[in-house]
Amino acid sequence: MPSSIVIKNLSWSTPDGHPLFSNLDLAFGPGRTGVVGDNGSGKSTLLRLVAGSVTPAAGSVSRVGRVAMMRQTASLDSTVAQLFDVSEEWARLRRIETGEASSDDLEHADWTLETRLDDSLRQVGLGGLGPDRLVDDLSGGERTRVLLAALLFAAPDVILLDEPTNNLDGDGRTAVAEVLSRWRGAAIVASHDRALLERMDRIVELSSLGAHDYGGNWTAYRAQKAAELQSAEHRRDVAERALQAIDRQTQIQRERQARRDSAGRRMRGRRDQPKMLLNAMRNRAEQTGAAQTRMSDRRRATAAREAAEARSQVEILQPLSMRLEPTGLPAGKMLVEVDHLTGGPDATDPVIRDLSFTLVGPERVAVTGRNGSGKTSLLRLLTGDLAALSGRAEIHGTVAVLDQHMDLLDPAATIRDNFLRLNLEADENACRSALARFRFRADAALRTVATLSGGETLRAGLAIVLGGPHPPQLLMLDEPTNHLDLRGIEALEAGLSAYDGALLVISHDTVFLEAIGVTRRIALGQAD
Numbered sequence: 001m002p003s004s005i006v007i008k009n010l011s012w013s014t015p016d017g018h019p020l021f022s023n024l025d026l027a028f029g030p031g032r033t034g035v036v037g038d039n040g041s042g043k044s045t046l047l048r049l050v051a052g053s054v055t056p057a058a059g060s061v062s063r064v065g066r067v068a069m070m071r072q073t074a075s076l077d078s079t080v081a082q083l084f085d086v087s088e089e090w091a092r093l094r095r096i097e098t099g100e101a102s103s104d105d106l107e108h109a110d111w112t113l114e115t116r117l118d119d120s121l122r123q124v125g126l127g128g129l130g131p132d133r134l135v136d137d138l139s140g141g142e143r144t145r146v147l148l149a150a151l152l153f154a155a156p157d158v159i160l161l162d163e164p165t166n167n168l169d170g171d172g173r174t175a176v177a178e179v180l181s182r183w184r185g186a187a188i189v190a191s192h193d194r195a196l197l198e199r200m201d202r203i204v205e206l207s208s209l210g211a212h213d214y215g216g217n218w219t220a221y222r223a224q225k226a227a228e229l230q231s232a233e234h235r236r237d238v239a240e241r242a243l244q245a246i247d248r249q250t251q252i253q254r255e256r257q258a259r260r261d262s263a264g265r266r267m268r269g270r271r272d273q274p275k276m277l278l279n280a281m282r283n284r285a286e287q288t289g290a291a292q293t294r295m296s297d298r299r300r301a302t303a304a305r306e307a308a309e310a311r312s313q314v315e316i317l318q319p320l321s322m323r324l325e326p327t328g329l330p331a332g333k334m335l336v337e338v339d340h341l342t343g344g345p346d347a348t349d350p351v352i353r354d355l356s357f358t359l360v361g362p363e364r365v366a367v368t369g370r371n372g373s374g375k376t377s378l379l380r381l382l383t384g385d386l387a388a389l390s391g392r393a394e395i396h397g398t399v400a401v402l403d404q405h406m407d408l409l410d411p412a413a414t415i416r417d418n419f420l421r422l423n424l425e426a427d428e429n430a431c432r433s434a435l436a437r438f439r440f441r442a443d444a445a446l447r448t449v450a451t452l453s454g455g456e457t458l459r460a461g462l463a464i465v466l467g468g469p470h471p472p473q474l475l476m477l478d479e480p481t482n483h484l485d486l487r488g489i490e491a492l493e494a495g496l497s498a499y500d501g502a503l504l505v506i507s508h509d510t511v512f513l514e515a516i517g518v519t520r521r522i523a524l525g526q527a528d
Helices: 043-051 087-097 103-108 113-123 140-153 170-182 218-270 275-317 375-383 415-422 428-437 442-446 454-466 486-498 510-515
Strands: 004-013 019-028 031-037 058-064 067-069 158-162 186-190 202-207 210-215 334-343 352-360 364-368 390-395 399-402 474-478 502-506 520-523
Touching: 004 043, 004 186, 019 043, 019 210, 031 043, 043 058, 043 067, 043 158, 043 186, 087 103, 087 113, 113 140, 113 170, 140 158, 140 170, 202 218, 210 218, 218 275, 334 375, 334 502, 352 375, 352 390, 364 375, 375 390, 375 399, 375 474, 375 502, 399 454, 415 428, 415 442, 415 454, 428 442, 428 454, 454 486, 486 510
Parallel strands: 031 186, 031 202, 067 158, 158 186, 364 502, 364 520, 399 474, 474 502
Antiparallel strands: 004 019, 004 058, 202 210, 334 352, 334 390
16 A cells, blocks of 8 residues: 555644644645645654654644665764664674674674664765764764664655755755655655755645645746646736725815815805705715715725735745945956865864965855865865965955854844944944845844844844945855745845845755856865
């Protein structure tokens, strides 16, 4: 029987009582399903509910087949064999190999274990990695791939992956994508990696309204979202025309009522009609006018509410776009000079060796290489955070750095106060206008940075660095899309697309690099 997951009437709330799912109905069968949604929409929680590690408040999760979820972390003092949960079996084979085996060892030995371990590791590009290797000896990307290999080794019918390509280099991302391409069971993958989502058979989007099922891969999903936007824009236009029509009709009624009132006053002024009749006519006119006014007010309030809801839906669906102040960077200006640069955190084994390159004018350059090849160290050498051992690194212009931790922002201060602190020439109006372009309007600009999500923090950093009256001529970013949801990535791309300065970007996200117009890559050496 094919593996399947069926969710019925599922409800779950966060520990503080915030409802995340209410009466959720979903089904998963064989094939690859990508789960997308804003950070906080419940993607990880949904996977844990499917895995059975979290109990729903109401409803049910029915499972056919064995379900396993890829672990997110591993103890640094664990061995590969321990991650695969075969340390005892592996120790038994080693005793047999050294001639120290007991009769029990010989009877219960799993002679296929070594081959099956290596096969699982080969599937993630780590063939030959010994089961006795410590996790602490592996790079971050290798640890993620070992955890994926351990999942495959367990041979479940349904696999659950939560952001499996985060912090992986190009080789690691390729390995994950190839594993999923070969997978013949059911796979549920929560991810913001658009290249990985392109390999899905189906996309499920989570939002505050529940789950929406989209057939097809990322391209098909985007096409359907574009159709939704077009439909929402049509509804907005219809609602706004209806509101305008009501306003015109109301104005006509007011003008007619004013003419009738004027005629009534003239009639009363002639004194050729009985006073009782005139008073009755006036009362009827006032009552009719009041009734028409109440009806018009109700119709307008309904139309205004519908128009506001339609505009709000368009804003939710519409990709962010913006206009920024120019940097004033001349096309031929030598902005960055790196000449035979050598350096790194470890002076005895510098990760950057004899590197030379230049960046001229508003070039958009990506720094690429495997994890551990020195990409972040290069940015630190350029900014002077690390001292070079030899060679030269110079920046001839204004520069800003947006790292993964947003160190330039004061977490205890509001977004507004951070903006004014870092843009001394900006007044309150310029500040609010710049923040609004990045969708921090009104009270949203008064939130403290510490309360923001990862995507909101990056968007705030962009607003503060790029939204001021004098944006820097060079912007350096270190893995900016890590831990961002899709809406956050699109906001980042919109901001960088509107920026006319130079970019030096560390990223393994090829879709992102293409979207921001990278034209050149600086490839660093192999990992340590």
